[in-house]
Amino acid sequence: MRDELLSILEKNSRIDFKELAVLLGVTEEQVLNEISKLEKENIICAYHTLINWEKTDIEKVSALIEVKVTPQRGQGFDRIAERIYNYPEVKSVYLLSGGYDLLVTLEEKSLKEIAAFVSDKLSTLDSVLSTATHFILKKYKDHGTIINATSKDEREVITP
């Protein structure tokens, strides 16, 4: 049940226990128990909403920043990652293989603020060797969801 439950919740975290129980063919109590276990085990970390901010009046600018760092003795990349992810404007931090080490997603109100973050906060960290900032121009698909999906059922209305 666990895998199927997670795959439903990943797509729709607002679904209620009663409906989950029906879809999975189990009792509501079983669903409730399983979800609280998943939360306790930190397998379910949070419930988010995917918002298309472009359609609102709120100005947001996002950037992906490639960061090269020197890992620190005894702590590898964890220490420097923590220093970066503690900034609330940082939306995600991934450790990557390849040409650079950390990929940081940043969300700010303006281009200027992003520039300020990179030059004042990020680049000045001791173990940061270099950064490369890429601004996001448009999101086509995020978290498995196509942002401007228009789906129309084009099938014949009745078929044998």
Next chain:
Amino acid sequence: MKNFLSDTVTGLKPSGIRRFFDIVSEMKDAISLGVGEPDFDTPWFIRDEGIYSLERGRTFYTSNAGLKELREEISNYIKRKQGITYCADNEIVVTVGGSEAIDIGLRAVINPQDEVIIPQPSYVSYEPCAILAGAKPVIINLRAENEFRLQCEELLNAITDKTKVLILPYPNNPTGAIMERDNLEQIAQIVKEKDILVMSDEIYSELTYKDKHVSIAALEGMKERTILINGFSKAYAMTGWRLGYACGPADIIAQMTKIHQFAIMCAPTTSQYAAVQALKKGDEEVTKMRQSYNQRRRFLMEAFKEMGLECFEPYGAFYVFPCIKEFNMTSEEFATQLLMEEKVAVVPGTAFGDCGEGYLRISYAYSLENLKIALQRIKNFVEKLKS
């Protein structure tokens, strides 16, 4: 001018679905639960392979029986899923959908006066294909109390000394019924005793929600007397690609291939290349789709239970087949009134045989959001009728 038409063809009953289709297509804002095909798009990697094969200029005919590579993949697939070994060289023919396989399979084996046993409710084309092949169809009326599974005594009563073929349509459209191994073993016993050929239409074999589908051809002594029909439409959401196949004894497949060669030449080449990928890499996508269907199936069963509508639990395909006998209306009256009053289109059970009277076919090849709205409307309708 004289009448040029064939008596056999003009004598075929018009499709009950067609008539209802005309009414539904007039209604602009109706929600349809009447579709017999997946709501998913063909998985992207399969579509991509089709595009690639066009880019590569693979726009030629393939061999009559189908691409060798595809037949080999079909052979692997059936071996993997059913444990049956079919030789890719002479025991498999790739067809234009499962429908063509039904047609040429019957034409390859029927002599005038032969009888073909067709359990109903079932897919609409068995009876006309049997008639067009020159056979006499013998209908078995399956019963809800047996969960629409074929019973031994029903089969025995239908068999005469002219019986040649038994059509075995499981997992079933429109009822969602399945046949489990022990059911099949009993049927196989009779079929062997009476020396009958089985045409097993297993197009919904990937869509079962209890145990994995068992093919009658996998039972002892049955491979040599079974034409196994399957295809890509339902499992891989590839209806529009028109691709199916038949597996069976080499002598039957050879004759089927002969008809196929003269009538069709070969199945669409683009589809065949795409299908190779479907069989190679499709298992995960099929599992995902099956899981979605199963969730919707459970949702529908719960909704019917809540509104007090009698319905046996179907374990196959993507249909439920609720009973509406308590309302003293024919299936067609019920379906028409439901469409007019609540704007929900379902298919009257009678479209799949006379014994479908008193039932409706409801397809769950729709998103859960759609099903929720539609089921609320059906609930309103049933409550009105009950009050």
